[in-house]
Amino acid sequence: MPFLADRLARVKPSPTMAITALATELKAAGRDIVSLSVGEPDFDTPENIQEAAIAAMRRGETRYTVFDGRIELKQAACGKFKRENGLDYEPSQITISNGGKQVLYNAMVATINPGDEVVIPAPFWVSYPEMVLLCDGTPVPVSYPQNNGFKMRPEDLDAAITPKTKWLILNSPSNPSGAAYAEADLQGVAEVLLRHPHVWVMTDDMYEHLVYDDFRFRTIAQVEPRLYERTLTVNGVSKAYCMTGWRIGYGAGPKQLIKAMGAIQSNSTANPCSISQAAAIEALNGPQDFIAPHARVFKERRDLVVDLLNRVPGLHCPTPEGAFYVYPSCAGVLGKRTPAGETIESDEDFVRYLLEETGVAVVHGAAFGLSPHFRISYATSTEVLREACARIDRACRARSG
Numbered sequence: 377m378p379f380l381a382d383r384l385a386r387v388k389p390s391p392t393m394a395i396t397a398l399a400t401e402l403k404a405a406g407r408d409i410v411s412l413s414v415g416e417p418d419f420d421t422p423e424n425i426q427e428a429a430i431a432a433m434r435r436g437e438t439r440y441t442v443f444d445g446r447i448e449l450k451q452a453a454c455g456k457f458k459r460e461n462g463l464d465y466e467p468s469q470i471t472i473s474n475g476g477k478q479v480l481y482n483a484m485v486a487t488i489n490p491g492d493e494v495v496i497p498a499p500f501w502v503s504y505p506e507m508v509l510l511c512d513g514t515p516v517p518v519s520y521p522q523n524n525g526f527k528m529r530p531e532d533l534d535a536a537i538t539p540k541t542k543w544l545i546l547n548s549p550s551n552p553s554g555a556a557y558a559e560a561d562l563q564g565v566a567e568v569l570l571r572h573p574h575v576w577v578m579t580d581d582m583y584e585h586l587v588y589d590d591f592r593f594r595t596i597a598q599v600e601p602r603l604y605e606r607t608l609t610v611n612g613v614s615k616a617y618c619m620t621g622w623r624i625g626y627g628a629g630p631k632q633l634i635k636a637m638g639a640i641q642s643n644s645t646a647n648p649c650s651i652s653q654a655a656a657i658e659a660l661n662g663p664q665d666f667i668a669p670h671a672r673v674f675k676e677r678r679d680l681v682v683d684l685l686n687r688v689p690g691l692h693c694p695t696p697e698g699a700f701y702v703y704p705s706c707a708g709v710l711g712k713r714t715p716a717g718e719t720i721e722s723d724e725d726f727v728r729y730l731l732e733e734t735g736v737a738v739v740h741g742a743a744f745g746l747s748p749h750f751r752i753s754y755a756t757s758t759e760v761l762r763e764a765c766a767r768i769d770r771a772c773r774a775r776s777g
């Protein structure tokens with residue numbers, strides 16, 4: 377009898393974390409590595425939020441809390457949804473978890489039976505299909521061409537839905553493409569979903585605050601209130617508040633679903649860190665004035681990287697609406713040979729070549745379900761970005777054929 381569960385054979389460890397680990401290893405071995413693979417803001421957690429955590433510790437808030445989050449944090453999440461998204465939720469419709477990641481995972485454990493299908497627009501965040509597989513479900517990736525700006529067309533969604541479809545996962549702005557669905561895009565998606573009342577939507581709004589050029593963020597339950605009863609809206613403090621290490625995410629949806637997710641959390645991790653919850657209350661209720669300046673910095677970096685990459689022979693980099701990623705095509709370098717005489721046949725070959733030859737760590741598109749592309753995270757300084765793009769440029773010009 378095998379010791380490890382069969383489902384583990386279907387699951388891959390996170391490729392983005394693997395690249396980051398390899399880059400760290402090469403760096404430790406003395407190589408000059410520039411890593412553009414991490415998915416977190418390079419700003420510190422704002423001071424008022426840090427102070428709230430310190431004060432909570434001093435007050436003795438160091439014990440278990442309610443397993444799915446303190447009422448004050450649930451209320452703060454309700455306030456956020458009302459203020460920013462025009463959505464009405466009660467605290468009993470909110471769950472607080474160890475990051476948005478656990479919210480998504482709890483929802484899947486709570487709802488997916490073997491063989492249930494989950495439609496996932498590609499390119500997708502690497503963890504969605506793996507979570508579905510861990511729940512014995514079937515991920516159904518839907519590819520859409522770059523000329524649609526990396527956004528799923530309603531007709532492609534319609535074609536992917538079967539009687540077994542349980543969820544559609546939406547992620548806007550997207551990791552890895554940075555593409556964001558405008559209101560009209562969401563209306564197109566919503567029209568399809570209204571025709572398929574058995575399909576629920578899990579919307580991952582983690583990058584909500586990182587949108588540029590006057591893009592107006594909207595979330596699907598706000599755009600189509602008739603979907604409210606079958607939408608789980610997921611958000612968190614990691615990206616907007618520079619709190620990736622604190623591990624607080626939250627989800628809002630129908631009470632019955634939220635209760636089921638709580639039952640899972642109460643028997644697995646129980647409450648997220650009490651101190652992080654105090655910090656997250658301050659994040660959601662406190663001053664929001666640092667968010668716009670951060671977004672301005674990210675926009676400048678995005679413009680720099682898009683401009684530099686579009687000068688590189690063989691690469692084409694669209695301008696995304698949000699997040700801190702670009703997802704250039706490397707179709708123009710496929711079939712070329714490296715100075716060492718190896719042919720670049722895939723985006724995976726290309727990123728390996730970049731890492732080995734130039735020390736630049738990026739993630740291959742195949743990991744996100746859409747090739748031939750690669751993902752660059754521009755959540756780092758402009759000096760690092762300039763250096764990385766110069767190295768990528770040299771590497772692409774150094775090909776022998």
Ligand SMILES: Cc1ncc(COP(=O)(O)O)c(C=O)c1O
Nearest residue numbers: 415475476477501551612614625
């Ligand atoms: C699209 C997306 N969703 C969710 C998460 C997880 O965020 P959290 O830190 O809240 O678990 C990430 C983190 O990289 C992400 O990129």
